Amino acid sequence: MVAAQSDVRAPSMEKASFEAETGPDMGEEDNGSGAGEMYTPGTFIEIRRNETLTHGVVLGQMVIDSRWHIVSMSPNGELWFPLRDDVMFAVPALVTPELARRCTTRFVVTEEVPLQARIKVLQLMRQVELAVQAAATDIVRKDVNIYGKVRSRNPDEWATTTVTEVARSLYSKPTLVETFATHKYLMGKPQWFVAKHSYKVSQTFNVRPASHVKILDKVTNWSRRQDSPIADFAQRAIPIIAANRKLHHETRDEVPSQRPAKHAWTPEDTTILEFLHHSLRPSRSTQTDPYSLGQSAILRKLDPDGEVSDHQVHMALIDLGVYAPWQDLFSLRRDLDLDQDDPETSPKAQALDALVQRSLSAPAPSGPLGPEDFHPSDPLDHLRHDFGDMPIYVIDDQFAKELDDGFSIEAVPGEPDTHWVHVHIADPTSTIPPTHILAQQAEKRSQSSYFIHRSWPLFPNSLMFSGRPGFSLSQTENRVLTFSSKINAAGELVDSVVRPGIARNFLTMSYDQVDMAVTGKISARSFPLIPTPPLPTMPPLLDWQVADLRTMGKIRARIVQHRLRMGIIDSDNERATITKFVTPKNIESPTMGASEFRGFPEFEYFVAKVTDLERGSRGMVAEAMKIACRTAARWCAERGVQVLYRTGTPIDASFEALQKLLALRDENGYVDVAVITANVFFMPTADYSLTPGAHWSMAAAEGEGYTRATSPLRRFADLLGHYQIQRSLLGQKPYFDTAFLERYRGWVTTDDRLKKRSESLHLRSWVLTALQRSIAAPRTDMLDPLANMRAVLGKPPRSNAVLNERQSEVRIPSLGISATLLDIPEDFEWVISSSIRVKIKEIRLGVRPQLIVCPI
Helix, strand or coil, X not given: CCECCCCCCCCCHHHHHHHCCCCCCCCCCCCCCCCCCCCCCCCEEEEEECCEEEEEEEEEEEEEXXXXXXXXXXXXXXXXXXXHHHEEEXXXXXXXHHHHHHHCCCCCCCCHHHHHHHHHHHHHHHHHHHHHHHHHHHHHHHCCCHHHHHCCCCCCCCEEEEHHHHHHHHCCCCCHHHHHHHHHHHHCCCCCEEECCCHHHHCEEEECCHHHHHHHHHHHHHHCCCCCHHHHHHHHHHHHHHHHHHHHHHCCCCCCEEEECCCCCCHHHHHHHHHHHHHCCCCCCCXXXXXXXXXXXXXXXXXXXXXXXHHHHHHXXXXXXXXXXXXXXXXXXXXXXXXXXCCCCCHHHHHHHHHHHHHHHCCCCCCCCCCCCCCCCCCCHHHCEECCCCCEEEEECCCCCCCCEEEEEEECCCCCCCEEEEEEEEXXXXXXXXXXXXHHHHHHHCECXXXXXXXXXXXXXXXXXXXXXXXXXXXXXXXXXXXXEEECCCCCEEEEEEEEEEECCEEEEEHHHHHHHHHCCCCCCECCCCCCCCCCCCCCCCHHHHHHHHHHHHHHHHHHHHHHHCCCCEEECEEEEEECCCCCCCCCCCCCCCEEEECCCCCEEEEEEHHHHHCCHHHHHHHHHHHHHHHHHHHHHHHCCCCCXXXXXXXXXXXXXXXXXXXXXXXXXXXXXXXXXXXXXXXXXXXXXXXCCCEHHHCECCCCCCCCCCCCCCEHHHXXXXXXXXXXXXXXXXXXXXXXXXXHHHHHHHHHHHHHHHHHHHHHHHXXXXXXXHHHCCCCCCCCCCCCCEEEECCCCEEECCCCEEEEEEEECCCCEEEEECCCCCCCCCCCCCEEEEEEEEEECCCCCEEEEEEC
């Protein structure tokens, strides 16, 4: 482990800008956990962050503020410390690893060997830069209309292109230098090309529609003129903004509705509104923002004293009637590719439903399967085990629809306290082959998308609830893939069986229903902004069902105790949840038509600790699924079935710190996340692998492995595993070979992070919206919920170049989210995991939602 040193020189302006903290980023930001691509010493890299660009040669890596950073030497000899996700292009082995290591990672060197090594590396780096500059000049000299070649023929549709495709259109056999120059050209044209979230692995750009480019160019040109239509727009818009703000406040408790406004927009007004709408998209800071000039010009006209930010653009679009006050921004992200139309009337949804109906009604094919053909019969029919009337407990949230897993328990005669835990998973592979269009679309979608206001399933609902076997377990009989794990009295996995099965006796229950029946109470939760609502009436369970579930609770406790004996430590924190959201109907948002929006949707917001959730039925189901994934991995590893395994290393801490954390664990192995942060170098996250490596937090040993297999209706990676298992059971060649799995591994890693980040910021935005509404209209039936708010301190403060002051991310336990702490006194004694009283200074929405607090 190498700790960061203190630089004896002031950083260059470029380095200071690169390292500045600028608030939440919508990109697939590297958490520095250690997962992801490694760069060996000697690799030439291009790094980008905060719209700052430089090159470097990798000298090594080190931990800084509990995160892994690359140590690279820039062209001026300065040491930079980018994260792995800051690397946009890499050329392996520009210099030998030995020469790079001779440079050392010290800030200042005076010895002859490292000095000469650095001089040699800088000379080679300069040669590469000169070659790339020459190639870039050659691209400009060619005067090829690259955008015109790769954009969509439909002026309103996005397209995609890759660095390789463009390089090959410029050169018959592009060299690495010419490919690098092409990358730089495309990155430098953000008005046309937008790097995808998966750019590191795909080298793919989204290509803006011609209509968007036309609007962008037009408004950007207007921004440079004194007599532009922007001034006239502002004169009409300012009174509309005031009227809408008043309307939104007066109708805040109404049922959401929309009606035509009395005003009308001119064509120029509509262009400006569309420009603002296009500009409000989550983006990374690896490219310059082509919308910044136009945003500034428009917002300055609307409010000369206001700031220019995505938050202000968001508020303006609400106040102008383009967005409903409840419009979600994160599901609009281009890379998520989510159909925004009403699912009941959407042309895309209707086309999918028609495809489903064609596949369901088509006669059984006699030859090879076509792209719309389901299996003519269940491929595993002759191997299925009939589970008869064995009770299968399907436990999920009250309003969950994608019910794809359930468990049964079976005592082992003659072996006291030993049980089989059978986890039954819906088996869509019995109906839909990987050659089907819907399976291929699922591959590209990767997983269902869950947002508070709406969800987008991996497969169309018309298929999942068609009654066709292999889908929702709400049916009276279904085909399943069952992962059976034999658990002994010590909580150890002593035997594993994977079988295709027929299951019939599904008992569907909610988490709260099970908790009430088993313990007499639901898991602890708090409602920060409203009085605690009464518990809903829940149907009681039968005595034998309660006895089964209590037995499962004991099995779970044994499994947890086994993990504790292995030294597992999990982090505990508070989680915010938005539930019971009533989705508005007949609303068109975003809209360029002049509209008035009234009211706001109903929802509940509560906070619960992970440990409180894990003590109940959620923990019971979670342990059943974890042990099933271990069984799936063990079965695949023993038979050489290639699947995507999940791997994870132990936490990295000193022996003394580790012993302290072990002593602080609760009965489920949890320690407060702030205490962990104060005692470890970093907390690793899981990564994908093609080999069954160890997964420390899941107690999976090296060679045994861990693979996700319990959500094939929600994650394609799980479905992929089911396909591979199906072929192995049939003794046939696997559907997916090593090359495919390696490609998919790299892509799904970035896609997982994109989805996780999007849904996290989406939740944060809704919590902040709830806070805004509570502050704007305080309740009189409860004490001020924000009066005694406390923040738990995390990492020490860092510089914020935008605000020109120090800031730090802190945790607000009572709200279940993090916040940005500002106004930190210079003499403040910073103690990680301690807490201080804070008050809300500002709430910012937009694509980078922030709760800003300051000490009291």
